[in-house]
Amino acid sequence: xxxxxxxxxxxxxxxxxxxxxxxxxxxxxxxxxxxxxxxxxxxxxxxxxxxxxxxxxxxxxxxxxxxxxxxxxxxxxxxxxxxxxxxxxxxxxxxxxxxxxxxxxxxxxxxxxxxxxxxxxxxxxxxxxxxxxxxxxxxxxxxxxxxxxxxxxxxxxxxxxxxxxxxxxxxxxxxx
Amino acid sequence: xxxxxxxxxxxxxxxxxxxxxxxxxxxxxxxxxxxxxxxxxxxxxxxxxxxxxxxxxxxxxxxxxxxxxxxxxxxxxxxxxxxxxxxxxxxxxxxxxxxxxxxxxxxxxxxxxxxxxxxxxxxxxxxxxxxxxxxxxxxxxxxxxxxxxxxxxxxxxxxxxxxxxxxxxxxxxx
Numbered sequence: 001x002x003x004x005x006x007x008x009x010x011x012x013x014x015x016x017x018x019x020x021x022x023x024x025x026x027x028x029x030x031x032x033x034x035x036x037x038x039x040x041x042x043x044x045x046x047x048x049x050x051x052x053x054x055x056x057x058x059x060x061x062x063x064x065x066x067x068x069x070x071x072x073x074x075x076x077x078x079x080x081x082x083x084x085x086x087x088x089x090x091x092x093x094x095x096x097x098x099x100x101x102x103x104x105x106x107x108x109x110x111x112x113x114x115x116x117x118x119x120x121x122x123x124x125x126x127x128x129x130x131x132x133x134x135x136x137x138x139x140x141x142x143x144x145x146x147x148x149x150x151x152x153x154x155x156x157x158x159x160x161x162x163x164x165x166x167x168x169x170x171x172x173x174x175x176x
Numbered sequence: 177x178x179x180x181x182x183x184x185x186x187x188x189x190x191x192x193x194x195x196x197x198x199x200x201x202x203x204x205x206x207x208x209x210x211x212x213x214x215x216x217x218x219x220x221x222x223x224x225x226x227x228x229x230x231x232x233x234x235x236x237x238x239x240x241x242x243x244x245x246x247x248x249x250x251x252x253x254x255x256x257x258x259x260x261x262x263x264x265x266x267x268x269x270x271x272x273x274x275x276x277x278x279x280x281x282x283x284x285x286x287x288x289x290x291x292x293x294x295x296x297x298x299x300x301x302x303x304x305x306x307x308x309x310x311x312x313x314x315x316x317x318x319x320x321x322x323x324x325x326x327x328x329x330x331x332x333x334x335x336x337x338x339x340x341x342x343x344x345x346x347x348x349x350x
Contacts, residue, residue: 009212016218023222027229046240047327050289053338054241067326093274093325135242140327141274144320147329148348155247166245168330173239 042066042103045092047140048171056172060133063125064169065118066103067138067150070096087141097143102150111146115153122157122164130162137169243330243337245344263315264298264341266291266332267349268324276328288331295339304340316341319349 044066071087087094102109104121126132134154138147151166158164269277278285280294298308316336320329329346336344 011210011212013215016222020218020222020225023225027225030229031232047330049331049334051292051334051338052241052243053334054243057240057242091274093327097323097325137240138326140325140330142326143322144324144326144329145322145348147326148320148346151247158247164247166247167242168245168333169240169242170330170334171239172241 040064040106041137042068042108044068044137044139045141046137046169046171048092048174052170052172054168054170054172057135057167058133060131060165061129062133062135062167063105063122064103064135064137065122065150065154067099067136067142067147068101068103069139069141070098070100093141095139095141097141097146099138099142099146099150114150118150118153119157122154123159126157126159126162126164132163133165133167135167135169243334245333261315263317263345264295264310265317265319266336267319267321268328268332269321269349270323270325274325276324278328278332288328288335291332292335292339295336295341299339299341301340310341312340313342316344318344318346320346321349 041064099111099114101111102114102118104118105125107121109117109121122132122134136147136150136154138150154164154166265281267279267282271277278287278291280291285291285294296306296308298310299306300308300311318329318332318336320332333344333346
């Protein structure tokens with residue numbers, strides 16, 4: 001480097017300000033979107049397996065049927081820890097095993113109306129989309145009887161010329 | 177650098193300046209121009225923001241996966257297995273508040289790890305060097321008591337699916 005160059009040099013800087021602007025906007029966008037999509041799924045402790053055979057969900061259009069457990073009221077959308085702490089001895093199964101409600105998409109159906117309203121709800125979705133994946137996402141502590149009742153409603157929603165596939169939701173990675 | 181050394185060596189001829197020549201050379205260079213520096217502050221800003229973003233999103237993504245199953249009664253008429261095939265029978269009953277009693281072919285077994293081991297032993301799959309009695313498509317019937325927790329019901333289904341049985345049914349225990 002010559003003397004002339006060194007003397008007259010203006011330190012070259014990149015203007016990063018617009019980059020920061022854009023990054024900031026992206027962050028805000030993704031935070032809002034992820035919050036919305038998390039709101040659609042009620043907090044549950046889905047079953048956890050030692051050796052799960054489950055795979056990441058595919059890209060098909062799907063409908064998530066969550067089966068909510070009866071828990072002491074902890075307010076709206078408790079965090080994962082609170083959900084766990086609500087159970088006796090921190091045992092995820094130690095709750096009253098009767099289901100409290102079913103949530104389809106963003107619609108919450110109380111358990112006593114499940115038998116009338118669940119199948120029509122799925123049928124309505126099936127009319128818009130003939131190929132549909134139903135993901136049954138039940139809390140680990142719910143009785144099998146109640147899950148079975150939901151499964152029966154799901155199969156009742158099957159219409160001719162439609163393809164309804166069933167999937168059970170479980171954890172792939174162990175819970176921390 | 178070479179030039180700097182040269183100046184220094186030229187000045188070295190002056191005995192008065194000898195003791196401080198290295199300092200003066202550096203100072204002269206510093207006086208000319210400030211050394212070009214990349215401002216790291218904004219980069220750190222961006223990296224920090226990215227870090228915060230990933231920490232926040234990591235909280236939201238639950239690692240939930242799906243296990244495919246067939247709808248009960250959905251395609252039963254078309255490809256129901258011949259009823260002569262006696263299914264491999266797993267049954268689960270509730271024990272206490274949250275426990276379970278597990279049995280395979282009416283023999284009590286301890287837990288789902290043992291169930292998986294037995295299911296592997298019973299299976300016939302030449303490609304995996306398993307020489308049991310039951311081929312992959314042999315029906316497996318899981319009979320589940322009403323008050324068995326979903327965790328245990330799904331664990332049995334998961335074990336059968338993991339071992340490779342393709343025709344697994346869950347039904348209420350009578």
